[in-house]
Amino acid sequence: MKISNFIKFQLKKWAPLFIVLAIYCFVFGVIFNSLLFIRGRSFIPSSALFPTMIIPSFVIPFFVFKEQFNKNMADTVNAFPANKYQLNRIKILIGLIFIASLSFFLHICCILNSPGDYSLNYFLGFLFSTLSLCVLYLLNCTLTSLGNTFINSCLYVSSGCALLFGFIPTLFVIFNWEADLGLISTFGGVVGTYFILLQVEAGSLMMATGYIVLFIFVYLIQIGVGALAFFAKQPSGEYYGVPGARNKYHKAIIYSAIGLSHIFIGAFLGRLSVSLSSLASQLNLTIYIVAFIYSYILIVIFDKKFKISKKDWIILGSIELGGLLFRIILSLIY
């Protein structure tokens, strides 16, 4: 395999995507923020660029693995004399380099656009935001690689992110009633990263040590799961473009996300009932019915068929029942 030719070909193919993303980031990251920030501050901080630059980290993985979403591509890609990891790795790296370069050039643009006092904290912020974007991109690559269709990959990404970024807020809702809900929700990875980025730029990490430890814990898991992207191999040809999971364990991500959302709902309602007991009891049944319908729809979209399997019904029923049981236990405790 001629790797340099393959890279050239991929760059040629991806050029329109990269141009669109670069223009989007430049417009919303640099120009838009220039108008907003320049009046009150001497420069555009990384934390202002970061929310805009999250989009490429979610979009590019779908282009890296887009071949998996097309049935006909299996015959072409899987027959190529390249090992099952090589092509994916090259494409992942191209995306990674693009994201890091985009972050670098946008920061340069910011510096050129707003010649203020750039302290060490600014560059630390740049490094941290670039690293976080790369980690987020790799995490999304790992999750996207699990899907055989665009929709399946979307569900894996949303479920995976919900799981990873939602379990600590859920733990807070269950165990720490005193904590501020707004603050808790920031410890979910992307939002948490933004929060830490603000602290880095301010030159002090003002949060409680416990929060930092939790953030580092989530961040390390992100890095670990993201690193798995480099071990994403091309699936056997029959799975390309076919709805459903190619590995029975992959679907556990969807079930776990549903389960976590039920635990969150249970804990949240439990918490609500402490302060607003009458409203919470009215909401209980409605929310559980809605949650069950939403879980069913999720599985229907995933498998692309209305008639879901007996196993799915049993798992969904168990999750629903577990959530309800959890809610009852919590209400007994509090």
Add this chain to the structure above:
Amino acid sequence: MIEIKNVSKVFGSRVAVDNLSLNIESGIYGLVGQNGAGKSTLFRIIAGVYDIQEGTVEIDLHTSTTTEAKKLVFFLPDDPFVDRNDNIKDIYDYYSCFYEFDEERFVSLIDKFSLPKNVAISKFSKGMKRQTFVCLALSIKVKYLLLDEAFDGLDPITLEVIKDELLKAKEEGKVIVISSHNISSLEKLVDTFVMITKGKIAQNDTSETLGTNYVKFQAMFKYEVTEEALRNVGLDVVSFKKYGSIFNIVVMDEENIEEKINKVAPTTLLERIPIDAEEIVKLNMMVARKVYGDEDK
């Protein structure tokens, strides 16, 4: 040599390839069979597109899913993927990342078919798209060519040119496996016919031995006869058709066939007539259906 040993592939509850064994050594092979018989699945297994569930496929002693094996094979699927805006140069650039090309041959073939180089392939007709990919396959320097429904949508003139090119490739030492529904297009090209039914090899004939197990008669009887009556005298009837007062009967070859037919009813005309390749393959399919059942169709 491509050595396929006891290979099976199951999709859900459907067995696509069932404990199939085959050796592909040299020359041109014609893979024939009904729709859904397992031809394309077999191609994909050989090309390493599908992981093998049971059995082994070795290409010049390399396992089919390894890079070393894939370097020896080019697989042209029945509907190759092409990006919306890709033209001939783009697909050449893409494939040349992975395969060694005979660029001169590719250009000359493209010119021979007068294919436009700067127009998106997605705008080509089905036949033109097919021609483009056959040109690509013929220009790639690999030992084994797997062509799935290679002649689908080609006009007779183009078909003849491509057949000549395939024969040239054979002379150069390439081993070619072609599947086609158009059996007559494989005539005078294929050295070995391999018939697949329900994921199994039903028949494996060289062009010399193809159809030698059948005898076709043209007959006129003095009075009406039925297929049942012919069976009753011990004939293994494969096909029994009546056109006016003429009967076309195909039976499995055995001794004293004429004598047995005359036992059923005296004939005014009874002569052996040749069977063409297409009819032989059809007969093979009919026999295979009888042997392996027909519940899927």
